[in-house]
Amino acid sequence: MTLFQQPSTTRGMLLNAALLMATLVLVGGCSQQPHTGTTTTAIISSNTTAEIAALEMQVQQTPNNAELHYKLGLAYIVHAEKNDSPRSRELAIKNFRKVLKLVPGNIATLKLLYNIYYEDIVAGNEKAFIKATNLFNQLPDEVQKDVNAPSLGVFLHRYMAQKKSGKKNLPELYGALLAALREQPTSDKAYIQLAKMYREESYYPLALATLKLGAEQISNSQELYEAIANTYEARAEASGCSYDKPTYIEDAIHFYQQAVPLAPTNAELHYALARLYLDQNRYQLALHEAGILVDLEPSAENIAFSAQNYSILGRAHTAQQLLERAKIQGLAASDSAYHEIYMNSGEWMKAALSFTDYLQAQQNISVYDAIKADIIGQQADIDFSKLTPQKKLVFNSEWEAAIYAFWTNKMTRSQLEQTAKNRCERTEYFFYSGYRDYRAGNITAARNNFSAALQQNTYRFIERPLARHFLTGLGTK
Numbered sequence: 001m002t003l004f005q006q007p008s009t010t011r012g013m014l015l016n017a018a019l020l021m022a023t024l025v026l027v028g029g030c031s032q033q034p035h036t037g038t039t040t041t042a043i044i045s046s047n048t049t050a051e052i053a054a055l056e057m058q059v060q061q062t063p064n065n066a067e068l069h070y071k072l073g074l075a076y077i078v079h080a081e082k083n084d085s086p087r088s089r090e091l092a093i094k095n096f097r098k099v100l101k102l103v104p105g106n107i108a109t110l111k112l113l114y115n116i117y118y119e120d121i122v123a124g125n126e127k128a129f130i131k132a133t134n135l136f137n138q139l140p141d142e143v144q145k146d147v148n149a150p151s152l153g154v155f156l157h158r159y160m161a162q163k164k165s166g167k168k169n170l171p172e173l174y175g176a177l178l179a180a181l182r183e184q185p186t187s188d189k190a191y192i193q194l195a196k197m198y199r200e201e202s203y204y205p206l207a208l209a210t211l212k213l214g215a216e217q218i219s220n221s222q223e224l225y226e227a228i229a230n231t232y233e234a235r236a237e238a239s240g241c242s243y244d245k246p247t248y249i250e251d252a253i254h255f256y257q258q259a260v261p262l263a264p265t266n267a268e269l270h271y272a273l274a275r276l277y278l279d280q281n282r283y284q285l286a287l288h289e290a291g292i293l294v295d296l297e298p299s300a301e302n303i304a305f306s307a308q309n310y311s312i313l314g315r316a317h318t319a320q321q322l323l324e325r326a327k328i329q330g331l332a333a334s335d336s337a338y339h340e341i342y343m344n345s346g347e348w349m350k351a352a353l354s355f356t357d358y359l360q361a362q363q364n365i366s367v368y369d370a371i372k373a374d375i376i377g378q379q380a381d382i383d384f385s386k387l388t389p390q391k392k393l394v395f396n397s398e399w400e401a402a403i404y405a406f407w408t409n410k411m412t413r414s415q416l417e418q419t420a421k422n423r424c425e426r427t428e429y430f431f432y433s434g435y436r437d438y439r440a441g442n443i444t445a446a447r448n449n450f451s452a453a454l455q456q457n458t459y460r461f462i463e464r465p466l467a468r469h470f471l472t473g474l475g476t477k
Helices: 008-013 017-022 048-061 066-083 086-104 107-122 126-138 148-163 169-184 189-200 203-219 222-238 248-261 267-279 282-297 301-310 316-328 337-344 348-358 367-378 398-407 413-419 422-442 445-454 463-473
Strands: 364-366 392-394
Touching: 017 445, 048 066, 066 086, 066 398, 086 107, 107 148, 126 148, 148 392, 169 189, 169 301, 189 203, 189 222, 203 222, 222 248, 222 267, 222 282, 222 367, 248 267, 248 301, 248 348, 248 398, 248 463, 267 301, 282 301, 301 337, 301 463, 316 337, 337 348, 337 367, 337 463, 348 367, 364 367, 367 392, 367 398, 367 422, 398 422, 422 445
Parallel strands: 364 392
Antiparallel strands: none
């Protein structure tokens, strides 16, 4: 075993419950990285007590052997974790401290001892912060990047304490993260976490400023660029209709594009780009990114997503081929691709059969599911009225409540029109008004409303291909 090399099994044992909880909050999780060289598990066998006794005897014989103290420290820390023994933990620290006296500045020992104190910080030991900070400052810059900054431990402790008490104190959390930025300006963890908290409070400019400050310090973090893109998307969606904020969507695309070269096989990046390209009607790029997504992760859901993209663009044959492939892969009946692809191409009987499976797989249904049941039922001459009342109807916004009120004749067309405030809502207003006209035989009004729905250019809305389908049936493209 190479001198002061940390066995992989010991790395796992050092991650106690507090650090495992930390991974739910922080990007980056485990702060320790594998060492190079040959590892051994000889000192961490199941009989740790016997190993400790044998090592203690060797240390007594050669008290200035740094490697023996290091092995003994590892054995004690394993024993401490297995048996929840504070005494073994103290003895581990004592031996690691001895190593640093014998071999000042040894990186492996500094790093291991730092992680022990970092765990103590997360557990709420205030004295451990000073000790950890002293060790952290002794680590070279490239090694500091492998661990979490001391103030991140403070943040995690405060976060978990606030969660347990139910009392939120955001300035306290912000303060710990800002301190972590100062301690570790070239690590992306604190930037991303702080921006995440700002975003959750809808402080989008602060979130973006934080992430861009990080990008000035760090040029090779895929997670950082992805976080910036996510924040631009969230900022666009916060307006109520991302189509009304094309600049934010363009900015999101730019930063996703920055992230891709750093993680070209990250399927989530290609999924995001496919969605946003389609929102901009850059459909060839959207289909290309969806193809990369399927190549990287050919799951049923990803294949179905690609199928829906083709369906939205009116390429029914390719869409249905991909849908069949997704079904073979095990696409769940609860996936809307099952029926929406058939709806878009006007194959209403197939849509009805698939929608029946879809409804049966749902515990709750949305307003749009209820409206789909009426439209599919009318077009396929199938009655869903016995199936839909068995499901709980869920409203996710005031607009959805307004749409449902209009659909069930509890709101007038004029009232719904006044309620529609953005392109997304106007798309739905025009389509559902047009469908009412279509069913009533008012062909001119139906054509006008379906055309108006298309003109909103909300490219991923199902109402768009449906409007195109009904217009085609009325003799207008």
